[in-house]
Every structure is written in C-alpha cells, then in structure tokens.
Amino acid sequence: MYNPLLQDIKFLQGVGPSRASILEKELAIRTVGDLLYYYPYKYVDRSRIYRICEIDGNMPYIQLCGEILSFEAIGEGRGRRLTAHFSDGTGVVDLVWFQGIKYITQNYDCHKPYIIFGKPTVFNGRINVAHPEIDVLKNVNEVRTGSGHDSGIYHVSAYQQSLFAESENVSGRDVGGKDAAETQTLQVTSANSASLRPAYNTTERMKRSGLTSQALAKLTANMFVLFKNPLQETLPVYIVERHHLVSFDEAMRNIHYPTSSDALRKAQMRLKFEELFYVQLNILRYAHARMMKYKGIVFSRVGNIFNGFYNEHLPFPLTGAQKRVIKEIRRDMGSGRQMNRLLQGDVGSGKTLVALMCALIAVDNGCQACLMAPTEILAEQHVESIRRMLGDMPVRVELLTGNVKGKRRKEVLNELATGGIHILVGTHAVIEDNVCFSRLGLVVIDEQHRFGVAQRAKLWIKNEVPPHVLVMTATPIPRTLAMTLYGDLDVSVIDELPPGRKPIHTVHQFDSHRNSLYASIRRQISLGRQVYIVYPLIKESEKMDIKNLEDGYEQICAEFSNCKVSKVHGKMKPSEKDIEMQRFASGETQIMVATTVIEVGVNVPNASVMVIENAERFGLSQLHQLRGRVGRGAEQSYCILVTNYKISEDTRKRIQIMVDSNDGFEIAEHDLKLRGPGDLEGTQQSGMAFDLKIANLARDGQILQYARAAAQDVIDNDPDERHPENEILWRRLKELRKTNVNWGAIS
Ligand code: ADP
Numbered sequence: 001m002y003n004p005l006l007q008d009i010k011f012l013q014g015v016g017p018s019r020a021s022i023l024e025k026e027l028a029i030r031t032v033g034d035l036l037y038y039y040p041y042k043y044v045d046r047s048r049i050y051r052i053c054e055i056d057g058n059m060p061y062i063q064l065c066g067e068i069l070s071f072e073a074i075g076e077g078r079g080r081r082l083t084a085h086f087s088d089g090t091g092v093v094d095l096v097w098f099q100g101i102k103y104i105t106q107n108y109d110c111h112k113p114y115i116i117f118g119k120p121t122v123f124n125g126r127i128n129v130a131h132p133e134i135d136v137l138k139n140v141n142e143v144r145t146g147s148g149h150d151s152g153i154y155h156v157s158a159y160q161q162s163l164f165a166e167s168e169n170v171s172g173r174d175v176g177g178k179d180a181a182e183t184q185t186l187q188v189t190s191a192n193s194a195s196l197r198p199a200y201n202t203t204e205r206m207k208r209s210g211l212t213s214q215a216l217a218k219l220t221a222n223m224f225v226l227f228k229n230p231l232q233e234t235l236p237v238y239i240v241e242r243h244h245l246v247s248f249d250e251a252m253r254n255i256h257y258p259t260s261s262d263a264l265r266k267a268q269m270r271l272k273f274e275e276l277f278y279v280q281l282n283i284l285r286y287a288h289a290r291m292m293k294y295k296g297i298v299f300s301r302v303g304n305i306f307n308g309f310y311n312e313h314l315p316f317p318l319t320g321a322q323k324r325v326i327k328e329i330r331r332d333m334g335s336g337r338q339m340n341r342l343l344q345g346d347v348g349s350g351k352t353l354v355a356l357m358c359a360l361i362a363v364d365n366g367c368q369a370c371l372m373a374p375t376e377i378l379a380e381q382h383v384e385s386i387r388r389m390l391g392d393m394p395v396r397v398e399l400l401t402g403n404v405k406g407k408r409r410k411e412v413l414n415e416l417a418t419g420g421i422h423i424l425v426g427t428h429a430v431i432e433d434n435v436c437f438s439r440l441g442l443v444v445i446d447e448q449h450r451f452g453v454a455q456r457a458k459l460w461i462k463n464e465v466p467p468h469v470l471v472m473t474a475t476p477i478p479r480t481l482a483m484t485l486y487g488d489l490d491v492s493v494i495d496e497l498p499p500g501r502k503p504i505h506t507v508h509q510f511d512s513h514r515n516s517l518y519a520s521i522r523r524q525i526s527l528g529r530q531v532y533i534v535y536p537l538i539k540e541s542e543k544m545d546i547k548n549l550e551d552g553y554e555q556i557c558a559e560f561s562n563c564k565v566s567k568v569h570g571k572m573k574p575s576e577k578d579i580e581m582q583r584f585a586s587g588e589t590q591i592m593v594a595t596t597v598i599e600v601g602v603n604v605p606n607a608s609v610m611v612i613e614n615a616e617r618f619g620l621s622q623l624h625q626l627r628g629r630v631g632r633g634a635e636q637s638y639c640i641l642v643t644n645y646k647i648s649e650d651t652r653k654r655i656q657i658m659v660d661s662n663d664g665f666e667i668a669e670h671d672l673k674l675r676g677p678g679d680l681e682g683t684q685q686s687g688m689a690f691d692l693k694i695a696n697l698a699r700d701g702q703i704l705q706y707a708r709a710a711a712q713d714v715i716d717n718d719p720d721e722r723h724p725e726n727e728i729l730w731r732r733l734k735e736l737r738k739t740n741v742n743w744g745a746i747s
C-alpha cells in the first residue's frame, strides 16, 4: 500500500535534490514522515494587523498591511542593502534587506497590497523592519475605518494565502471593522481562520539556502496537500478513546496548522501523550521481560549478623527515613523477585549506613555483597568507615581498586571466589571479568550517575541468579525524570537528614569583593578548619574573564603563604589525585583548590568552607553537590558562591535558589524547570531517551503519569503481546527502537 510518509523528501513539491540534501544534513529529514514529525517550535498569531502610526521599536513581531511606495538601493558590494518605503496611510516604515535583494525586486512591486510581518526596530529615528516576511494580499477591499484617521487602511475581508488554499474543512469567520476601529487594529479573517502560523527552527546553513521558517512552512503545507486520506492512527483506538485524545490525523494537522488555540492544545496533548507513552511502554516492557526471565534470590531471614549490628554496633539511632528505606529494601529482597531499586537521598542523609545494613542481610543469608563507588578515594573511605562501624563483628570487608595489585590482588580475588570475603568494596574494578564471587547476592552502586545502564547489566551476570541491585544517588532526581530515566527501577527516598545538622550558610559574593572573601577564609583557617575552592575549568578558555585553576592556585598560594594548599583536577593521574586528596583529608593541607572532581562523596568533616568560583557556570544540582562537601562535621559551615558583577537575570535567580534552599529535591525541581532535563547532571550517560520532540519532562509530569499508567495497563493485560488490538503498539515500538538510538541502549 502506498504510504506517503515513506516518500523520499526530495520528491515533495518545493524540495528537489539540493534542498533534500540540506534537510537531511541539517535536520535529518529524509522522508515526508520525518518532516511531519518536525514540529513548529512556536506559533505566531497573525490575527492582528497593526497600524503604522501605533507601532514603536519595542514591540515584538507585528503584522502590517499596506503598499510599497518606492524602493531604494544603497551601497555597494557587501554593504549593499535595499530599502522599501512601506505605508498603510497612517505612516511609513522602512523594510530593509541585506541579502536576497534581487529576489525582492523581481518578485514585489510598488503599489500592490502586501501583508508584511517582522520585528520593528528604530534606526536613525525611523522604524525599520529587517527581512520581513511578505505575503501577497488577494481579494482586498480597501476601506476606511472611520476612527478619525484621514487616510484609509486596508480591511482584509478575505485574507487568503496561497499557503492555505489547499486546506479543506475550514469555514470562514467574519470579524467586522467595528472591533477593529475600537481596538485600533484590524482582524484578519482568512478563508480558514488559520491565524496561528507555524514557526520552524532552522539553522544558519538552511537560512543561507533560503530554507527559512517560512519556506519550511510552505513545505509542510505541500506535505498536507499530499495526504489525500487521513493519516493512519498510531495508537490503538481504545487508548485514544479512553484518554480522550484526538486522532493522530487531527493532531498532526493541528500541530502544524492549528485551526484554533484549543485545537492546538488538544494536538499537543495527544502528541505528548503518545511520545511519553511509547517511552514508558519501552521501559516497562523491558522491566517485565527481565522479571519473567530472572527469579531473584530470596533473602528469607534477618539473622544474627544484622541483629547483632543493630543491637550492639549501630553508632547512632537510625533516622525514620533510614528505617523505612531499609524495610522497603528488605521486603524487596525477600520477595523472590530480583530487586532493582534506586535509593535517592540528599548529600549526608546517611545512605552508606543503609547500604551496609542491607549488605548484612545478604551475609545473614549466606551471600556476599559488593559496594561499588565511582572513585578510589571514595571506595577507600567506605572500607574504612564500614570496618569502623562493624568493629569486632565476624564480617570480612575487603577493598578492590586499580591500586590493589600483584599478590594482594590475587589474594583478594581468591578469597572472593571461595567466599572468605563477605563484603567487597571497590571501584568499577569489581565488574571486570576476572572478578568472581562465590555467591554474590547484593550489589550496591554508590553515586549512580557515574554508572550507565550497561554497567549495571554487567553485574547481573556475576551470579547464576542475578544479584539484587541497589543504586544510590545523592543527585536527587525529580520524580518525573526518574520515571523516564530509571523507569525500570523502583524508587526509595531518604527524605530526612540525621538530627543535629546545622544547615550550611550560603552566600553570594561578587568577584570584586575578594578581600572580604579572603578574610572569611582566613578566619575559618585560624579556627582550625579547612577550605575548598572550586573552579569550573582547568585551562584558560576562549573567554578571558574566566579565572582558571592554575591562576587561582597561584593567587591562593600567594595570598595564604602560611598555609599548605592542595590542587586537584581531572587531568591528573588518579594516583596523584589520590595523594593530594589524602593530604587534604588528613589535614596536612588546609586549602584544596580543585575542579569538580571533588564533587562526589569525599568526606572531610573538618572542612567548613566551600568557595565556588564562577558559580554561574555550574548547574544547580552540581552546586548543591559541591556544597554537600562541607557541613559534615559539627561546625557551622559556609558556601560562598562567587560570580562576576554582571550576571544575567537567570543566573541571579539560580544563585538565589541556592542561597534560599538547602533541600536537594527542591533544587533539582528548579533545575529541571530552568534548564530542561537534557542538561541535568548525569542524564547523558544514563542511556535513556532524551530526544523528546514535544513532551517536556519539567512541565508535562501529569501527562507522563497518565502515559505510564496506560503503558502499565497494556503490559498487565497483554503480557504475551497477543491481543490483536495491541498489534499496532508492538509494531510501532519496533519502528521507534530502530530509529531512536537511545531507545536501543536500554536492552
Ligand atoms: P550520604 O548519604 O551522602 O552518602 P553518608 O552515608 O556519608 O551520607 O553519611 C553522612 C554522615 O552522616 C556520616 O558521617 C554518617 O556517619 C552520618 N550518619 C548516617 N546516619 C546517621 C544517623 N542516623 N544519625 C546520625 N548520623 C548519621
């Protein structure tokens, strides 16, 4: 059967080979179907026509209706430009072109009615509109508005653009000149009322070849001419009906050419739902398949080890949140299902202790546990603190990192294979193929955002029956995002900090107030505290105003000549980095100058000041992570966010959020709203789709919930994928997985 969506874009009217190659290179549009899914990024309300006498240079895009009085070409060569003096009888504006001059003079004439559209600016005291869109006005009645102006202006009774001439089904609506006189503007009523016009994103290269937003609109208009029949539905009818969605055909027509703002809203709703639905269906189907394939190890009991620790070794009472989370995990691990759980907890909320207690349950059930950390130093710290907490309990904890070599490494590997080691703590060294456990029952991954889905999967095959997996993160992920990113994981949250923590005092300070900044640092050091100073870059960047780490290091050394200063950055060898970290951790150095490598997990309770230079260059979640490096001891801690005096409104807002809030979840929600999910810490490596075309995870959380429930419903009711009405779903999913690289990555 002929499917117009599969047609090569080259053959669409108005395209041809050279434009086709640009469309492919710039937008990956190869077929008519690709163009169909290239949604407008905004809509321009073309229902209002302004009078020239009422416009000024501060207005946004406006529409005028009038005629060109005369053309005037000025300058030579590259400085050449064309001006058209344009009037509607109430005044004159200059339309200006710097390019495509020949095209304009050949295609437009004086004293013919045009509608022009563009952004007015004031230049040399005159109002200019550079590179306006021009539409030819057909069927014009020239009328006087009778509002006291001497000259008449155009009243467009049938503004019929060739663009829309082919559309059907739309009836005209007449808005009389009465209103217009009152509002000082005229309503354009077209044959189809299509006053919301699409605007498409284009690249510089496309614009140079004439593929402007307007040109793309012509192509999408031609595309709809091609569709003689309604577009085929992409969701089962029962889902469309149950969720009160408009049909695919109606949605697509209205997303490009909305017949009204209500129709546009419904189209957006339908397409967002569909997009999120398939993302969720993909994840849930995968989770379901995994559950069917793998039975989990059953941890049926809590025995002497766990109880002994709980009763005699627990260094402090658990917080309510820690208790709740341990219960959730315990229930999961006893259920016969393989656990895949995400544990979210703000910096310092006590995740390590939770991990340890879960590991003890594994040990009680004759299994080993493995705790994986993203850096050597963090792994070492974990071993230390776990050993300290366990005291004289008969539980063996060993370390395996790249630093553990030779004979020692052999020993560890041997004892691991024979079951002599109960808890192995390490870096990603633990997932290497030659690391064999005797009976691995639980894997805990700390600071998840450094590990992708693929690495997680590698752990599942470390045991005959895949071990339970607990993924811990201190980068709180808003719920909507977690559902999309880690949709196959259950989520637990530690939403409570241990008692007695003093909130970190955060201040914003301008670059220029260095003296008072240094004074604060000096004061803390004289009290015996330590200080972090973090820079965004390690090498001079193209922007000269960015202080780099090396400069900063020298400056700090000079300023604090009686202190010892450590320096750590990402380009150092891991072993060098570790030595510097250790020097700071042991208190040998008082100041740590670093890039964001120190972001993850390092615990130096004596450090009480975190200075972040060029704070405007960091994301909110990242700032929060960095701030979490201090405030770990009993002392009042400070975070000083240093920025230039000149910062954007947006930056000011973000800094203010940090100053106002210590709550990681609140900050993450703000971050998601301000920056969009694609930029969120760690999401790039996570292996999940972020190239959402229309849905926005920050704003469409509600739709996501519906979509997820609908997808879950399908999986529950048709687990074997047999129902004929769902056939369309599995076929579509297959297509999407083929075209969307990220989707494939999940399995
Ligand atoms: P994170 O969740 O950031 O990994 P940690 O596990 O490193 O946090 O814990 C931070 C600090 O809080 C540690 O020094 C730990 O000993 C302490 N801590 C953990 N749980 C409690 C608790 N229930 N009461 C008091 N202190 C606790």
Ligand code: MG
Residues within 6 Å of the ligand: 351, 352, 446, 601
């Ligand atoms: Mg931690």
